[in-house]
Amino acid sequence: MEGQSGRKQGSTSPCAACKLLRRRCAQDCVFAPYFPADQPQKFASVHKVFGASNVNKMLQELPEHQRSDAVSSMVYEANARVRDPVYGCVGAISSLQQQIDALQTQLAIAKAEVVHMRMGQFPTTTTIASTTACSPDQKMAPDNPHHHHYHRSHQTATTKSFFSVDMAADQANMGESLWSC
Numbered sequence: 001m002e003g004q005s006g007r008k009q010g011s012t013s014p015c016a017a018c019k020l021l022r023r024r025c026a027q028d029c030v031f032a033p034y035f036p037a038d039q040p041q042k043f044a045s046v047h048k049v050f051g052a053s054n055v056n057k058m059l060q061e062l063p064e065h066q067r068s069d070a071v072s073s074m075v076y077e078a079n080a081r082v083r084d085p086v087y088g089c090v091g092a093i094s095s096l097q098q099q100i101d102a103l104q105t106q107l108a109i110a111k112a113e114v115v116h117m118r119m120g121q122f123p124t125t126t127t128i129a130s131t132t133a134c135s136p137d138q139k140m141a142p143d144n145p146h147h148h149h150y151h152r153s154h155q156t157a158t159t160k161s162f163f164s165v166d167m168a169a170d171q172a173n174m175g176e177s178l179w180s181c
Helices: 016-021 040-050 052-061 064-083 089-120 165-172
Strands: none
Touching: 016 040, 016 052, 040 052, 040 064, 052 064, 064 089
């Protein structure tokens, strides 16, 4: 005899997938191990993005030991697609990559400030290359002679190049390269 749960009497309630799809949850339901009844949003997102039929096919084609990882990936991608329908996971990855790039630029600037402070202890000449600050998108490269840096002690937007061709010999004597990690 069947109860209102959709499974035979004495069994647990149907999985989130069967509940959302309003169907009977069989004992061998492919969704049940991965979409428990107490996590309905998990399947709802996956169903909205991939469709129940496609998820069913993917799970059926995979060996059982890979299904859990596949479901985790589908849930992650589905949630990313719900948040960002155009880019999904790629949008999140791109955003994180931009943060990494910005932090690497900040690190390079901080290292340049250390070099500048160390060089301030020795008499050297520095030239003013430009009054244009580096944009966050520009990479500080050792072979680029046009490095610019915002000097924090000034309230104006005046910038100096702390890396001129004249200073290359002085940098070589300072030990490890500023550009190595």
